[in-house]
Amino acid sequence: MSTAAPRAAGPDHLWSVDEHLDDILATVRPLEPIELNLLDAQGCVLVEDVTVPVSLPPFDNSSMDGYAVRVADVAGASERYPAVLDVVGDVAAGQADLLHVGPGQAARIMTGAPLPPGAETVVPVEWTDGGLGAGPVTEMRARGLAPEGATGQVRVHRPAPARAHVRAQGSDVRAGDRALEAGTVLGPPQISLLAAIGRGTVRVRPRPRVVVLSTGSELVQPGEELRPGQIHDSNSFALTAAARDAGAIAYRVGAVADDPETLRDTIEDQLVRADLMVTSGGVSVGAYDVVREALSSVDDEDEPGSGIDFRRLAMQPGKPQGFGSIGPDHTPLLALPGNPVSSYVSFELFVRPAIRTLMGLADVHRPRARATLTADGALTSPKGRRQFLRGRYADGAVTPVGGAGSHLVASLAQANALIVVPEDVESVAPGTEVEVVLLG
Template sequence: MWSVDEHLADVLTGIAPLPPVELDLLDAQGCRLATDVTAAVDLPPFDNSSMDGYAVRASDGAPAVLAVVGDIAASAGELPEVGPGRAARIMTGAPVPPGADAVAPVEWTDGGTGTGTPADAMTAPVADERVELLRPVAPGAHIRRRGSDISAGTTVLTAGTLLGPTQVGLLAAIGRGTAAVHPRPRVAVLSTGSELVQPGEPIGPGRISDSNSFTLTAAARAAGAEVTRIGGVPDDPAVLRRVLQEQLGRADLIVTSGGVSVGAYDVVKEALQPLHGGEDLGGVDFRRLRMQPGKPQGFGRIGKDGVPLLALPGNPVSAYISFELFVRPLIRTMLGAPDVHRTVVRAVCTADLASPAGRRQFLRGRYGADGTVTPVGGAGSHLVGALALADCLITVPEDTTVLPAGSGVDVVLLTD
């Protein structure tokens, strides 16, 4: 029997971030940069106003009545010269005109009304307009200097950075329309079993709804993958081999659930073990792990390109816990993520625990803000109701069979 750590190490052997691809910015969202990004331009690209107001010369002082020589919008091209005793109406983001060294907010002026009192807003431009500056302005006031945010040649994002909304916005701001990223792994999720029906279909005798393919698809998406769900492959090795062949070349990773134990209809083992005619797909090793739930597992590489395949047990809790322990780290490695594994914290268990000798047990639990953890449901690998209430896994080591309430335990947090 393999330990959990031995199996995980085998799964991750030879796995590396997927080769970089150049993607449009919005397609790159959620991916990690494959290279550093350097700004080719300054931000802001020119001195501009941070206020609606008047571009002035600070040396004109206040109070002073200034002649308005023009209007400057954010899209302005040609700019008026601001000489002594002159001002230009200017909008937020507009370029500062030559001669001006400060911007007076409109509230510091009479807004061109001639009333000598502070204005709430600018008036419409009129011929021979004058504006009274009511407060003195310091040189450089309310001006955003060129390059004050980012200077050309600066590394703005480093390789490995996750591209979220603000990072995408930064790349757009420096004029980058694409990004070189490690793409999302393409994952094919298959559930096996002739007893499976799809949600919404009638459930007859001996039939159950296919929940595993939905759980694992959602989990793979949450981990950052692009997922193709293939639900309800029947217990026919030839059909399963055909489905797997179809996914080769489309998928970077294949995940199956069910058919890996010692039953008479364990279709995944029959389809992939050479003894049963799986030579054309490659070798998958089916093994038993010293863990509960999730003892039966399969791992190998199939097809000429050696696509990794993880064969998970069919019980819903076993399949999900196996995904968290083995599949998620593989997906995160392919993504180039630094946080490959879930966070593990130490907590105080609020209940007595029992665990089989020689097995690392993973119990569902609720982690408290006070550093405690409370088991949810029992140890059964079919208890999906309890699984949906859990936000962590309580880990009981292989050499521990009894843990009294109040004991410290390792807890795997299932949330980001």
């Protein structure tokens, strides 16, 4: 994987949301294609069209358990006057040597079995008496009247038109058709189709490997008892889950203490399994903002072109951000703020598009919609910042959930959209049409 260098800007430059996102997407490159077995390719993106080598189904076959017959032999059949046919044998699914159905004859056929020569249609077993067995044929054979190969008789109570209950060769896809086009994400139905047309492997861009770690000496693993001043680490869980939801193979490292050397060592250890690294916390200008301290000096002679640029963005929440590359392979790294809502909103706006770009997808963004704001009062927003508020979207309307605080995790769990308030808007009245980012 190769990355371009991120743009440089002065320390006092206030980046817009769009500038920061454009820089990320101009830097991150799609992963190189590889050939994978079908199940290993689930969730990956095709890099080439797939053509059908053999028609599907490859032969005419029965869609029902029943009897393969000639149309003329069952014309006019009824409950009162059934057509009585000699059963010449069975045709099972997978059978290669097919018997021939002649005038006055029928072949018992199973679902998926090939239509035997001479047969023109299939009558379901429910339209018959199920067959009378070999008794009548034994009598006829003793008298020298039984057709060669006959094993019994069946009474058919209903007529059937030509090719009734017959799946025609190529009725699903024909040889030479395009089964799947480049850019398709392979889910279970696509894997099924590839297997059905005989493809054992497929050329795809692999799912990106994303390593997630959070920083903070106050963070404790969920399930452990909290001591005074401690909180449970939720960011690494939220961001790992979000990376998997975006299509990545995500690895959660957990919380790293506020020690620059420990953080650098942890990141270096994790680079071997990372196509993208995501950190949360420690990106501001405080005395214990360890990510900034540890990674601001990462650009050195041993790794030319690498380095992390720490920025201020004109957005709320999520003003402090970091972006760049690290290590000998110039692995992209996005450093997100530590407040739970800030980190999650930052992930949706910046990390998710980066993951989707690595996958080779054409559309990397969450869908957006216009919605009518329903709220008890006007929404306020700081001038010059693009604000993203949690909201509940349904039927063309959106309602804010929770407040504007970047620590309000409970409200985030109730939201399925982000309400976007532009930089030049300081107040939004109820009933106003707003833009929303759909998270579900």
